[in-house]
Amino acid sequence: MTPTAGTAETRTSGSGPDAVVGNGRPETSSDGAARRVPAPGGRARGARTIIVTGLLTIVALYFLVPVYWVVVAASKTTDDLFGTHGFLFAENVALFSNLAQVLSFDGGVFIRWLGNSLLYAGVGSLIATYLAAAAGYALSKYMFRGRNLIFGLVLGGVLVPGTATALPLFLLFSQMGMVNTYWSVLIPSLVSPFGLFLCRIYADATVDPSLVEAARLDGLGEIRIFHLIGLRIMVPALVTVFLFQLVGIWNNYFLPLVMLTDDRLFPITLGLNHWRSQTDRLPEFYELTTGGVLLSVIPLAIAMIVLQRFWRGGLTEGAVK
Structure with a gap:
């Protein structure tokens, strides 16, 4: 029986090994290799995950950078505090003495x-x-x-x-x-x-x-x-x-x-x-x-x-x- 339009059976576009399954389920090419086409919306979800992760990373840095600066500043003498880069440790670490x-x-x-x-x-x-x-x-x-x-x-x-x-x-x-x-x-x-x-x-x-x-x-x-x-x-x-x-x-x-x-x-x-x-x-x-x-x-x-x-x-x- 030949499937008609509107049936639940899977249809493909194109021909040969490059044919793509319309509903994203596995497709067997002419050489017998099975390929899975990503489901619709998968790329969008991946992009949202990347964006959310990036925003959370920025927020985490916003809170952690001042703490890092405090650790660096507490390890310096007064001369090194004003004579060296604020986010880099000095050659002589004076944390414990401070x-x-x-x-x-x-x-x-x-x-x-x-x-x-x-x-x-x-x-x-x-x-x-x-x-x-x-x-x-x-x-x-x-x-x-x-x-x-x-x-x-x-x-x-x-x-x-x-x-x-x-x-x-x-x-x-x-x-x-x-x-x-x-x-x-x-x-x-x-x-x-x-x-x-x-x-x-x-x-x-x-x-x-x-x-x-x-x-x-x-x-x-x-x-x-x-x-x-x-x-x-x-x-x-x-x-x-x-x-x-x-x-x-x-x-x-x-x-x-x-x-x-x-x-x-x-x-x-x-x-x-x-x-x-x-x-x-x-x-x-x-x-x-x-x-x-x-x-x-x-x-x-x-x-x-x-x-x-x-x-x-x-x-x-x-x-x-």
Whole structure:
């Protein structure tokens, strides 16, 4: 039976060994060799992959090049820092001597600044993440009057920059006698409007109401349900909130600048700026500043490497049909 137009059978164009199969399936030429013609759209997908890979490479270089420059700058003396190419190592690498000088200068004040930053960022991030998780879970799973109004106010808080609230906070803490103390920097770091917003959205999507109801039927109280079920399912969101809060507090400069005058309470950002301000009259402070910047990046890099595995979806996601 001769195939007619419109049938599902394969047709070829041309003749001989160069004939091309119309639907991209294997074709056997006159010499018996099988050839596969690429399916339509394969080249387009390959081009898109190349473009996306190229863009991601550019973005990665955008973030990695400054880190590379910091490593190179921290390995140079002051003379080499201005006398050699900025992205090339000098003949005499002074990285370890510079870092040792940073850690020992002025009785180890840099170590104290590093400890202050770990206190502000570590404690502040942990408490802020827990409070954001509790508030987001409550807004997601409990129905009460004014719930949407509270959530709207939280969204408004996300739009307010931290610099706009620094002066009102200073006036408030000055009346309370808490200026120039650890509390003046730590307490404002305990609230994360963005973290509350993210936890509420994530709880809506992952914490199934049937799991909560089953836990209630088993006799668990609301606090235990939140800690045993809610927190475990929300781990990826909690890690995201923690890292955002950690980086934000670690890099915070304006709030400590307004609140603190005692250099023993400085975080690492304020301390490094204090060193940089002295480079005009004491050029050796360039070595201290560049070495300190390199050391200040290490804790954030460690936190990112250690916590990135928790971004994977929780094992309980999808457990309820």
